Amino acid sequence: MYCGQCGSRVEEGARFCPACGARLDRQDRPPEGASTLPDSPYHTSGGYQAPPETSYGGGPTPHVKNYLVESILCTICCCLPFGIPGIVFAAQVDSKLKTGDVEGAIESSEKAKKWTLLSFVLGLIANIISIILYSTGTIAGNAWF
Amino acid sequence: MRRNRRLIWAIVALALLLIGGYILYRYDPVGSGFYPQCVFHELTGLYCPGCGAARAFHALVHGEFLKALDFNPLLVISLPVVITMVILEIVGWFRNRRYGIFHMWQAVALVALIVVYTVLRNLPIEPFIYLAP
Numbered sequence: 001m002y003c004g005q006c007g008s009r010v011e012e013g014a015r016f017c018p019a020c021g022a023r024l025d026r027q028d029r030p031p032e033g034a035s036t037l038p039d040s041p042y043h044t045s046g047g048y049q050a051p052p053e054t055s056y057g058g059g060p061t062p063h064v065k066n067y068l069v070e071s072i073l074c075t076i077c078c079c080l081p082f083g084i085p086g087i088v089f090a091a092q093v094d095s096k097l098k099t100g101d102v103e104g105a106i107e108s109s110e111k112a113k114k115w116t117l118l119s120f121v122l123g124l125i126a127n128i129i130s131i132i133l134y135s136t137g138t139i140a141g142n143a144w145f
Numbered sequence: 146m147r148r149n150r151r152l153i154w155a156i157v158a159l160a161l162l163l164i165g166g167y168i169l170y171r172y173d174p175v176g177s178g179f180y181p182q183c184v185f186h187e188l189t190g191l192y193c194p195g196c197g198a199a200r201a202f203h204a205l206v207h208g209e210f211l212k213a214l215d216f217n218p219l220l221v222i223s224l225p226v227v228i229t230m231v232i233l234e235i236v237g238w239f240r241n242r243r244y245g246i247f248h249m250w251q252a253v254a255l256v257a258l259i260v261v262y263t264v265l266r267n268l269p270i271e272p273f274i275y276l277a278p
Contacts, residue, residue, distance in 0.1 A: 063241055087256060098246065126184045131180075
């Protein structure tokens with residue numbers, strides 16, 4: 001199959017494009033999609049069409065999500081320290097991308113996602129518990145956000 | 146297909162934002178019976194970096210900027226930056242692009258800022274009591 005973002009040929013079942021780092025959502029692509037390159041001219045960074053054998057250093061910055069905004073929002077809104085590893089891993093994604101370590105960047109991206117998701121779910125549970133405790137009168141209810 | 150799904154998510158997010166904004170406008174977090182309570186504050190008695198956020202947003206949507214600043218100064222001051230980042234993230238999400246690079250020193254500075262802010266707003270000494278909600 002082919003990457004929907006840069007058009008590189010990638011292994012069947014790969015989760016990320018090795019050339020540009022884009023996430024490959026297999027369920028989005030029809031089985032015969034290998035012969036066409038949907039949206040590819042629009043999705044390359046800076047309008048630059050990456051050839052399949054691009055070295056990581058010279059080409060456009062690959063698109064690896066760093067979950068920075070999500071982890072900051074979770075840290076602020078959920079009041080939990082679990083968002084902080086997310087922020088650090090987000091920075092790791094970008095610094096690894098800068099040195100051309102796309103594999104490492106994808107790994108950090110996965111970690112950032114994991115921590116952000118953890119802090120979001122824990123924050124959600126904590127807030128639901130606090131609403132229940134507050135509405136049943138178990139806690140005084142003067143700890144407003 | 147993929148683009149349509151993103152559009153649906155964007156519409157859902159916008160709808161949630163509008164509903165949340167309306168609830169914050171209509172009901173004061175102080176005294177309303179349904180806002181979540183800060184678990185950290187409930188357990189420790191200390192203020193977390195987000196404490197005062199709901200009250201600050203309530204004040205902001207009523208145009209009371211100084212009152213908002215009083216509840217959570219760091220949040221209100223950094224709001225333009227956060228909003229810009231969220232907008233760029235959404236635009237980048239639609240266009241499969243990333244805007245700006247986030248450096249490690251920025252991550253360290255951000256985490257340090259949050260930690261220092263949390264410590265300072267809990268100090269019961271004259272200049273820092275203004276940081277508390």
